[in-house]
Amino acid sequence: MSELRYNPLLGEWLATATHRQDRTFLPPADFCPLCPTKPGSFPTEVPEPDYDIVAFENRFPSLKREPEVPAIQADGIYNVEPSIGVCEVILYSPDHTTSLAAEPVEQIYKLVRVWRHRFQELEKHSFVKYVFIFENKGEAVGVTLHHPHGQIYAYPFVPPVVAKELQQSSDHQDETGRCLLCDILDKETSFEKRIVAANESFAAYIPFFARYPFEVHISPRRHIQAFTDFVPQEERDLAAILKQLLAAFDRLFNRPFPYIMSIHQRPTDGSHYDHYHFHIEFYPPMRTAEKLKYLAGSEAGAGMFINDTLPETKAGELKALIEPVEWKKK
Amino acid sequence: MSEDERVEEPGTMDHREITLADGRYMIFYTFEEPQAEDQKGENKADNV
Numbered sequence: 417m418s419e420l421r422y423n424p425l426l427g428e429w430l431a432t433a434t435h436r437q438d439r440t441f442l443p444p445a446d447f448c449p450l451c452p453t454k455p456g457s458f459p460t461e462v463p464e465p466d467y468d469i470v471a472f473e474n475r476f477p478s479l480k481r482e483p484e485v486p487a488i489q490a491d492g493i494y495n496v497e498p499s500i501g502v503c504e505v506i507l508y509s510p511d512h513t514t515s516l517a518a519e520p521v522e523q524i525y526k527l528v529r530v531w532r533h534r535f536q537e538l539e540k541h542s543f544v545k546y547v548f549i550f551e552n553k554g555e556a557v558g559v560t561l562h563h564p565h566g567q568i569y570a571y572p573f574v575p576p577v578v579a580k581e582l583q584q585s586s587d588h589q590d591e592t593g594r595c596l597l598c599d600i601l602d603k604e605t606s607f608e609k610r611i612v613a614a615n616e617s618f619a620a621y622i623p624f625f626a627r628y629p630f631e632v633h634i635s636p637r638r639h640i641q642a643f644t645d646f647v648p649q650e651e652r653d654l655a656a657i658l659k660q661l662l663a664a665f666d667r668l669f670n671r672p673f674p675y676i677m678s679i680h681q682r683p684t685d686g687s688h689y690d691h692y693h694f695h696i697e698f699y700p701p702m703r704t705a706e707k708l709k710y711l712a713g714s715e716a717g718a719g720m721f722i723n724d725t726l727p728e729t730k731a732g733e734l735k736a737l738i739e740p741v742e743w744k745k746k
Numbered sequence: 747m748s749e750d751e752r753v754e755e756p757g758t759m760d761h762r763e764i765t766l767a768d769g770r771y772m773i774f775y776t777f778e779e780p781q782a783e784d785q786k787g788e789n790k791a792d793n794v
Contacts, residue, residue, distance in 0.1 A: 468776055470773065470774055470775065471775070472772035473771055473772075526759070530775050533759070
């Protein structure tokens, strides 16, 4: 049973999804439901013996194309809606033991093109107002399946974090006539010390206002709003800078580095968002090799993050671990 | 990008959709390796 309930205190929707309590939880590698189904082996969720990249509807979705009627009725300030939307899983590789960081840049390039296609397809649904592409990596951020994969939530509303960014971007545009993220990118580029990696189309940096020690943002140099605006060179350059960053993450503590990857694009509600600027944000929970950054009183209860580190320092540490990307030569 | 720096393209992207027993869709993405002559041409649009 799932439904959307409105929080009148914050002006935000949340989803109840009680069936998710029963979802597969950290199965042994031999019984991974996201591996291909090998002949003579147990049937996984993918009924074919091999694949390259696969996208499919989540077996335990928070949002559904044909949601059930809510279990409880709306009552005054307590608004309830069916949990309409789409939840997809994207499998990056048939290899259970790999990760996006370990994959060759060519595979990441393929994934960028799949992300673009999923965005194009999901925005066709009239009920989808926002397509959110993300990855949770590592048990530290709540991963329940280790097979390398990401997810897409196609929401029936613009989620609150993006809504706030949209408002800030719109206000900045009204006040200055400029794009907020273009101005942030200019600041970071001219300051230089917080830049972690860069190429012709993108820059990766730990911003001045980072909340997590290794909170990296990747922004395109060109003012674009979504994957559908990318030219082929930008697709390749995004793959390249992702490869560089994720590999450097894993080198930080010589172990797979947990993170939440959050791709922020324009909404898909038919309105114009020329003031908005595509970017990717990483929220890694590690603050040292042994210590996690927890969302405690100030962060969870008041919304004010306390960063125990300086972005200028952490960016330098990460930049020192960046290595060139090697594409297969023709 | 110079001739020497040119990298291998993953080729055109295609996809095939199936319906699982419980009604969910599953989409398999495939990437054809480019033909030799294509490698010197301009980028092909994704075949999707």
